[in-house]
Amino acid sequence: MIIDDDQVMCDMLATKFSKMGHQTDAAQTLGSGFTKVQKGNFDLVFLDVGMPDGNGLDILPDIRKSSSRPEVIIITGLGDPQGAEMAIRSGAWDYIEKGSSLREITLPLTRALQYRGEKLNHQPLMALKRESIIGNSPVMQPCFDRLAQAAASDANVLITGETGTGKELFARAVHENSARAQQSYVVVDCASLPESLVENLLFGHAPGAFTGADRAQEGLIAQAHRGTLFLDEVGELPLSLQKAFLRVLQEHSFRPLGGGSEVHSDFRLVAATNRDIDTLVSEGRFRRDLLFRLRSLTIGLPPLRERSDDLTELVMGHIATLCERYGIECKGFHPEFIEALRAYSWPGNVRELFNTLERAISAAGYSPTLFRKDLPDAVRIAVAQSALSKKPPLGPLVPEEPEPPSGELPTLRTYLRDITDQLEHSYLEELLVRTGGDLKEACDISGLSRTGLYDRLKKHGISRKR
Amino acid sequence: MDLLLYCANQDDVFLQVDAVLAEAVRDPKAEVFASLQNLARRLTQPMDRPAVAVFMVVEAGDILRILELGPLMDDIRVILILPRYDPDIAKTAHLLRPRYYTFADSDFRDLGAVATKMFHAPRSKEVPVLEDAP
Numbered sequence: 255m256i257i258d259d260d261q262v263m264c265d266m267l268a269t270k271f272s273k274m275g276h277q278t279d280a281a282q283t284l285g286s287g288f289t290k291v292q293k294g295n296f297d298l299v300f301l302d303v304g305m306p307d308g309n310g311l312d313i314l315p316d317i318r319k320s321s322s323r324p325e326v327i328i329i330t331g332l333g334d335p336q337g338a339e340m341a342i343r344s345g346a347w348d349y350i351e352k353g354s355s356l357r358e359i360t361l362p363l364t365r366a367l368q369y370r371g372e373k374l375n376h377q378p379l380m381a382l383k384r385e386s387i388i389g390n391s392p393v394m395q396p397c398f399d400r401l402a403q404a405a406a407s408d409a410n411v412l413i414t415g416e417t418g419t420g421k422e423l424f425a426r427a428v429h430e431n432s433a434r435a436q437q438s439y440v441v442v443d444c445a446s447l448p449e450s451l452v453e454n455l456l457f458g459h460a461p462g463a464f465t466g467a468d469r470a471q472e473g474l475i476a477q478a479h480r481g482t483l484f485l486d487e488v489g490e491l492p493l494s495l496q497k498a499f500l501r502v503l504q505e506h507s508f509r510p511l512g513g514g515s516e517v518h519s520d521f522r523l524v525a526a527t528n529r530d531i532d533t534l535v536s537e538g539r540f541r542r543d544l545l546f547r548l549r550s551l552t553i554g555l556p557p558l559r560e561r562s563d564d565l566t567e568l569v570m571g572h573i574a575t576l577c578e579r580y581g582i583e584c585k586g587f588h589p590e591f592i593e594a595l596r597a598y599s600w601p602g603n604v605r606e607l608f609n610t611l612e613r614a615i616s617a618a619g620y621s622p623t624l625f626r627k628d629l630p631d632a633v634r635i636a637v638a639q640s641a642l643s644k645k646p647p648l649g650p651l652v653p654e655e656p657e658p659p660s661g662e663l664p665t666l667r668t669y670l671r672d673i674t675d676q677l678e679h680s681y682l683e684e685l686l687v688r689t690g691g692d693l694k695e696a697c698d699i700s701g702l703s704r705t706g707l708y709d710r711l712k713k714h715g716i717s718r719k720r
Numbered sequence: 721m722d723l724l725l726y727c728a729n730q731d732d733v734f735l736q737v738d739a740v741l742a743e744a745v746r747d748p749k750a751e752v753f754a755s756l757q758n759l760a761r762r763l764t765q766p767m768d769r770p771a772v773a774v775f776m777v778v779e780a781g782d783i784l785r786i787l788e789l790g791p792l793m794d795d796i797r798v799i800l801i802l803p804r805y806d807p808d809i810a811k812t813a814h815l816l817r818p819r820y821y822t823f824a825d826s827d828f829r830d831l832g833a834v835a836t837k838m839f840h841a842p843r844s845k846e847v848p849v850l851e852d853a854p
Contacts, residue, residue: 426817438811438814439814439817440814441814441817441818441819443797443819443820445837446797446819446820446834446837446838447820447834447837448830448833448834448837450833451830451833451834455820466827469805471805472805472807472810477807477810477811477814481814575791576766579763579764579791579792580764580765580766581764605795608795612766612767612769613767615766616766616767
């Protein structure tokens with residue numbers, strides 16, 4: 255599907271793609287293009303940014319969510335780095351300028367279709383069990399694809415992401431969807447275990463291995479036999495132990511402390527960290543060879559601030575959970591409540607969101623609806639400060655007193671017309687600055703009709719796009 | 721960070737564990753429960769949700785009863801004190817995904833070290849605590 259208001263561009267791309275053996279369709283507006291994408295079955299959408307009925311980037315997430323989940327390549331007349339970043343983050347395959355050669359346009363098409371073909375060939379045969387993992391935003395789709403791959407294989411998995419992004423939930427989902435689901439899921443909390451204990455806990459010991467070891471004890475690696483060993487906060491695994499653990503990963507056998515013979519354990523390893531583990535490697539605090547072994551398959555979880563599409567679902571789901579836990583009627587929320595949550599940056603991610611909802615429900619008392627006021631002060635202050643920092647400084651609404659006419663005195667009518675023009679120009683400039691170019695808001699504030707506003711902008715040569 | 725301690729038989733072992741945890745956690749002291757029913761009621765209270773729960777298990781059946789707490793235990797780190805080393809009990813224990821476990825006949829020095837690290841060592845990037853402005 256080619257969505258571009260430039261008929262010549264549509265024809266040129268359609269001809270080229272047809273010669274390459276692809277079926278094409280085209281639309282000259284976002285509305286008609288989106289309707290076709292929703293009804294049809296498309297592998298790839300070429301999407302223009304500047305369209306007569308809106309910005310292509312605004313409907314990119316919706317196109318990615320449509321039933322055929324097509325890949326999207328953005329084509330734009332005026333490329334800019336922010337637009338490219340926004341497009342890629344919203345799930346676009348690539349971002350190319352219209353001035354590019356046909357080869358530069360067809361290359362990403364070929365690669366995107368190849369990727370899609372391989373992805374479709376490796377669809378999981380069963381539906382993933384992921385009851386605890388809420389969200390279907392485009393940025394989460396690659397995570398679920400990776401989860402499906404991990405569940406279908408026995409490869410070591412490394413889950414990365416900021417604190418509170420759900421690494422442990424994904425680790426459990428890997429286990430619960432794998433062939434080892436009926437066996438043990440053994441957790442090793444590397445951040446909570448003192449260095450002196452980790453070796454004994456992992457490997458176990460034979461009787462007499464050390465003072466007080468009066469009987470043999472199986473370690474966690476042995477207990478994970480036929481199941482999954484989850485190393486949480488693996489970045490905290492003591493350097494002194496990393497070599498021994500690397501050997502266990504390679505051999506799947508080890509010698510308990512003080513033990514004379516090797517013990518075999520057929521475990522599958524899942525590890526998680528919120529640390530930049532490549533930095534730990536470069537600082538000499540984590541073994542490169544161990545990292546290489548850990549990340550046979552990597553799942554990188556996005557922070558909540560990049561999952562705004564999931565926010566409402568997360569909020570509704572957790573409010574229902576909390577209300578059920580507390581034995582109270584499920585509460586609703588005012589639109590301003592969710593707007594405030596959207597405006598906050600969530601450095602602690604989903605965990606922080608859930609803690610915040612718990613506090614809001616408590617603050618709301620018996621009220622059936624949650625309001626912005628029920629949010630913790632810290633959140634409301636951060637949202638207010640963020641809103642202020644985004645607004646440009648307000649200029650004076652009343653302009654400086656006009657200079658008295660110099661030279662030959664004009665007629666009063668001419669003088670007043672010139673002053674009015676200057677005032678009108680300043681007002682319109684300020685209006686667009688304050689509204690960020692939002693025409694509806696500008697009309698609401700100024701009291702002008704859309705046509706009236708357009709006419710005045712045109713008269714003063716002011717562009718709506720600042 | 722709050723700590724819950726469940727122990728059906730508040731005997732000498734309980735006194736030892738309570739003392740070790742009190743030393744490790746310092747302030748506030750652990751909230752102690754002798755019945756899972758009371759503990760479940762505590763977990764349905766809004767706010768002041770505990771971060772860690774220590775369960776002193778007498779038999780494998782206790783583990784299954786703790787499992788029945790289900791979603792009430794979400795996001796709470798579990799430490800278990802098992803009656804003895806037994807592979808079957810250990811296997812059942814992992815259903816609770818404990819962050820650490822030890823045995824009732826140990827001297828609990830290791831338990832103290834783990835609890836101290838859990839409560840006092842900064843994790844690499846802990847969730848920010850939302851403190852209301854004064």
